Amino acid sequence: MTRVLVVGADAAGMSAAHQALRTARKNGRELSVTVLERGHHTSYSACGIPYWMAGDVDDPGDLVARSAHEHLASGLDLRMGTEVVAVDTAARTATVANGEVFAYDELVVATGAPAVLPDWALRPDGTAYAGVGTVKTLDDGGAWLERFEEAGPGAHVVVVGAGYVGVEVAEAALRRGLGVTVLTRTRGMGMLEDEMSDLVNQALVDAGVELVLGAEVTGLELDGDRVTGVRWDGGTRDADLVVVSVGVRPATDFLRGTDVPLTEGGALRPDPHGRVADGVWAAGDCCEVRRRIDDAWVFRPLGTHANKHGRALGDSLAGGSLSFEGMTDTSITRFAAGGQYVEIARTGLSRKDAEAAGLDPVVLVTEGSTASGYMPEADPVAIWVMADRATRRLLGVQLVGGRGAGKRVDAAAAVLWHGGTVDDLAWMDLAYAPPFATAWDVLQVAARRVAERI
């Protein structure tokens, strides 16, 4: 009987746990799986929390894909509120906060990446000031709903950070009738090229968001321990609430001092089967992922990678051969509030990535339409396409546009997955009918224009 100990009961951990049991059953292997979760929830959708805050989701239970009860029913041993504080990889034991020691044969690290709270957000006791918080856990979501309710319409929210979560929270707050300021150290939406992030910025501003670019937050204004404003290097803003969405950090402190290698940022780098060291496996937000296009390790804490890598890990753990062969750096969101609606998507390298990889990128932004121009479904879309001059290889695609723009990125992601060229993207057989596309899909017009410039 192989004893598998999984640390963390969200997407990666639970995908691994269930797949390990399935594969073991199929292969006739004896396997026991124990899952330790330091929080109070399993398998919840962190990505759904902004939509719960916005009012799209009524019951936070809807964000839970599988409850602890459901997990237990499939033969797992699941311990909630149980935090691993130390691991001895030689003895193959894990010690939890209350001192209990778990012996294992195989350890699966799926501890995720909690949201970062900078020093300026913290009271001397290390907790956030009243009215200040992050957006990561179900508890965070519940706290924000209470704060929104308490503050009431017309109250003002400052969102620090303009990544995916920042933009999604700005949408939620506007839709709840709150005033919104977004502060970002960068030009906004740092995962997009400047010319594309400008389009998102415009939508935010048009929706009534006060957007401050290049703003480094230096501290809070306080009334007692309650926030009343935010200071940055260029100004101040009164605020009833402050949402901090400046990133996440791998929860791997308990591995420091073991032989499990960590990056400077504390991330793990598992192989396609999830192995990180002898008897130790990892997947999900505590890991970096391999980007196929330039074979680079990057930190992309996204549920879709966590699910895939977790599943491959679980299968491999039980003698299967599934593997997670990296990703192409695809992501998507939208901003829908204040009369604005934009879908935002990207896949592949940034221009900076391409130059760092020694490539010679050819880049162009094309404007077009999501449907035939005469159809009511036609919405404008801007598409940034980058290809390599020497090999014509497609390197990256970014889209900002109306309904139907965003998921077009998937066709480009498929070309990147296969190492295809910008000509493949331009000439392959995408679906056309007037409500859905122009006769040359706008993605293909954009690719063709880049192809013509090489």
Added chain:
Amino acid sequence: MTRVLVVGADAAGMSAAHQALRTARKNGRELSVTVLERGHHTSYSACGIPYWMAGDVDDPGDLVARSAHEHLASGLDLRMGTEVVAVDTAARTATVANGEVFAYDELVVATGAPAVLPDWALRPDGTAYAGVGTVKTLDDGGAWLERFEEAGPGAHVVVVGAGYVGVEVAEAALRRGLGVTVLTRTRGMGMLEDEMSDLVNQALVDAGVELVLGAEVTGLELDGDRVTGVRWDGGTRDADLVVVSVGVRPATDFLRGTDVPLTEGGALRPDPHGRVADGVWAAGDCCEVRRRIDDAWVFRPLGTHANKHGRALGDSLAGGSLSFEGMTDTSITRFAAGGQYVEIARTGLSRKDAEAAGLDPVVLVTEGSTASGYMPEADPVAIWVMADRATRRLLGVQLVGGRGAGKRVDAAAAVLWHGGTVDDLAWMDLAYAPPFATAWDVLQVAARRVAERI
């Protein structure tokens, strides 16, 4: 000076003509282009006509991508109302209906494929009975708008044929307040597998369409020369109007007797550059296209192929190297009327195609959601996935579902284009955020389930 004579001024012909001029300019070649069009319109969207009939488009001029005037401005010689009736490929001349003879160096056949009217629809003089017609040209569209107007709400339309056009016309008629019967010889939507076409049939019926499957039309009921009903092998139906959408046929009669090879159905089979014979080129609906997956020639008269092949042809004609490397049999439409909304898409082989190619297909239908289940955007979708048992190669994907279902087919089309496996589809990096997908995109869940069965 090379004299290029293009026959047909729609998607393929005009793509070829303009690209030939552009490439010639770039390459410093002397080229004159004359275009002969037997009709009165250039470069119009036949695909848009059902939406004009439905009321989405007010001005038929919106369906014209480029008018004759605009074409002339780019240096073409364009003759409207000029039908080629004979070609002498040895002498390199084309004779038009009024007897005029055009000498050419290179002939481009882009004559398209007019809609078929069966004998039962025709008066002794060869024209359709009053109230009966097809849906192909702008003139057809205008005639239908007049007939709809004249018949008034509550009138009854019988649509013969349940392909893309049949379903789109059923939508248009319902949205105009007409009663609709659809008769089809098959199970409906013959380009879909039965289990998928059943879903479309259900939507039609739920929208109030009277749908008769397996009905072979045998004749019309007439009052004088005006239709009053339709007879088929199993019954009759009173009708004020009869839309015939049973297919199209290549307009290549003027090539019979020349050395240009035609298929039994009268289609041309151009190479990737558009060549069909010495000095003769062809593209668009008068041609078959090569399906990459099984290397089969198939008749798929679609604007997207016409545009691509026309462009490659025009470039090649003027010394360029663009080529149309076939297609993967992708298509899409929707049915949106009577409270129903379904998107319908397919790419790749049918089960019958796969078996004819000697493959051993593994097939499964998966039901899922277009967005995370807790989001208001979540709509049901059914996905049919087929892969080859021996090689795991993806062979085909079909989708029927709500908003956002249809264009998902593009990601599958990209995998087919690259000759990828069902595992590529299952594991590649598709975009995830709650308004757009589940963490494993439903397309990937469907692919994974097939992968697990191989």
